[in-house]
Amino acid sequence: MKRIFLLIVTNLAVMLVLGIVASLLGVNRFLTANGLNLTALLGFAAVMGFGGAFISLLISKPMAKWTTGAQVITQPQNPDEAWLVDTVKQLSQRAGLEMPEVAIYEGEPNAFATGAFRNSALVAVSTGLLQGMTREEVEAVLAHEVAHIQNGDMVTLTLVQGVLNTFVVFLSRVIGYAVDSALRKNDEENTGPGIGYYMTSFVLDIVLGIAASVVVAWFSRQREFRADAGAAALMGRKQPMVNALQRLQTMESEGLPASLQAMGISGGLGKMFSSHPPLEERIAALQSS
DSSP: OHHHHHHHHHHHHHHHHHHHHHHHTTHHHHHTBTBOOHHHHHHHHHHHHHHHHHHHHHTHHHHHHHHHTOEEOSSOOSHHHHHHHHHHHHHHHHHTOOOOEEEEESSSSOEEEEOSSGGGOEEEEEHHHHHHSOHHHHHHHHHHHHHHHHTTHHHHHHHHHHHHHHHHHHHHHHHHHHHHHHHTTTOOSOOSOOHHHHHHHHHHHHHHHHHHHHHHHHHHHHHHHHHHHHHHHHHTSSHHHHHHHHHHHHSOOOOOOGGGGGGBSSOOSSTTTOSSOOHHHHHHHHHHO
């Protein structure tokens, strides 16, 4: 839950910054110079929406390292690190991927994969996961994260977010224009957008952005089932992934930092905003596949 929260906050922050810059450059006045120009607004919304989503994607890997304190293994210092790097290498080769960066961070049992491109991703595992699982179970978790990369989940999630952002920007400004026009219906002197437009669109950017996150979370839950199935395919059997999920049920798993939950393995709290299905649902889906 924490990761999807920061993903949403980061995306909203980027969107709001872009909105402020656009206002300072006079874009809002251009859009409303002769009534609201819906065609120009849609183009503006698409640039803003996809721009915000892709900026968030491009900074995902450095943000991941910063928020977790993950240390990339450049040269294995012990047998465990050597095994970890070698295991990710083998899984990546089976998936047809370039070797991702491999990192370890201090924390409760968890893992994540992130990055803007399939062939320059990052796979990180916590010390808690390495200490609390068997090597076969850890390998299944790594396969799950590699499957996320193989499926292109980071980019797909960004495209979904970009579409939703576009609608958020478009609707917030259409409604903002309507509210502003109603407030100033007897004011014929000022032709540019007023305070009603700015305040309404700003508030709706946040409110509609949060509502859009429900859709993003739903999509994220669906791809967890695909990554579980992908892990089983990479390992040649599904039992190790089932065992890893069952192990997680018995472990006290702490959520990832907010910017990482979308690619992590642990479940979130709150059904609508959770980026992961309940573990029992994932186990049942895998066993019945």
